[in-house]
Amino acid sequence: MASATTTLFSPNPIFPTDHHPLSPSPIVPKSFTGLCKPFHSRVPTSFPFFHCRRPKFFVRATVIKWRCPKQTLPPDCDTSFQKKLLYLESIGIDSFSLIENHPSLITASLADIRSTVEYITSMDFTAIEFRRMVGMCPEILTTQVSDLIPVFTFLHREVHVLGSDIKRVINRRPRLLICSVSKQLRPTLYFLQSIGIEEVNKHTDLLSCSVEEKFMPRIDYFENIGFSRRDATSMFQRFPPLFCYSIKNNLEPKYSYFVVEMGRDLKELKEFPQYFSFSLENRIKPRHKRCVEMGVCFPLPALLKTNEMRFQSRLDVCVNSSTPLKTSPLWCAGCDVNEV
Known part of the structure; x- marks a missing residue:
């Protein structure tokens, strides 16, 4: 006893x-x-x-x-x-x-776990950052140091991530550390470059995604709703984060609202795929309804990118003056769509 x-x-x-x-x-x-x-x-x-x-x-x-x-x-x-x-x-x-x-x-070896912890923290990650990384991706703890080194080397030499940005990249997407360079990271890099995304170092979170399971289904979705293959890939080239959005919970409902309620042309989506990054309930619907009520039609960037004060100011100007037709070259005159 x-x-x-x-x-x-x-x-x-x-x-x-x-x-x-x-x-x-x-x-x-x-x-x-x-x-x-x-x-x-x-x-x-x-x-x-x-x-x-x-x-x-x-x-x-x-x-x-x-x-x-x-x-x-x-x-x-x-x-x-x-x-x-x-x-x-x-x-x-x-x-x-x-x-x-x-x-x-x-069953992981304590010596291996300790080596992994010491190696990552030696890369200037704080204890808080490391705990957060493990919380998001527990597999990091059982990843061998010999498998971690090629990831850091790949990000620096092939993706051209600056040494000063490595921490930010890993903190944003810890799963990169458990990906195989030869089987996952490098093939994904080549795919992104093949569709015209040159600065992959600005979209490193995409490298841990599956081309077959995540990228291709989204490109196919845009083809199925009426875009050509070239136009579909062009949208992802313009706005790579589009690859991360759920087809069922994001793309489908926003596309349906765009076509049925807003009655817009697909050409606008091709030119402004960032449309899918805005909240349907909190941004797209409220602003579209206000425009309809006041008989105003803004292009998508002017409708969605501006802050609330600027949007209301533009709306007031259009309502209190003679509004040009949509086909008029003056329709969007004076609208700086890049202003937020």
Whole structure:
């Protein structure tokens, strides 16, 4: 039976097989109390050691196996896993919630994890930035340093990201660090360049996307609604972030409103694909309805890009003066569409 002084790194298991429900609780570092609380709340109470008089700190293989049933556990799971928990806790990472999203962390080598953390933080990333990166992409912790180095080299030499911009690029898209240069990043770079996007260093978040699963379906969508292949790719060349928008939740409803309610020509979308970047409910619909009510028709940039004060000012000018016809060369005279 475990004694009351059993520590976290005791050679004996925290919960031996002959553990009695009334045995005393092991000593647990105070810093782990808050960390373990949400974990305890999700562990099923059918385990025999749950009928203790006091809460326990559970890192036994039984509990790990329940959380990650498909994960093969190493023979020294108790000791090595506890050390990893302590190390991750020491750098401010919530280990248990991380395991749910990335179970392979259980069997990852502590030495490899430590090397990865030290390498990334040596690149001038702060502790806060690193924790945020891991929260967005837990796989970073189990990525070998030998796989990280080619990513940084690729971004600098082939994508032409300045050394001073590397941090910004990775902070914006941490998933880049877990992508294979040869299988993912380089093929995507070549595709973007092939459709005329030359300054890929301004759109590095696209490099971690799949050409087949993300890019091509969106190009095909614009072809299906009436654009030629050339015009469709031209839209993405003009506005690369268009690749990131959901077809179902963004492109389809905004296109439908554009055609049905606004009654506009597809040529306007070709010239101003940024239309899809504006909120349908908060920007497009309200401004279009106000223009309809006052009998005014602005081109898309003038309708959407300007701030509210400038937009209202233009609207007042048009309403309080003789409004030219849409076919008139004076229709948009004096409208600086680049002003925001």
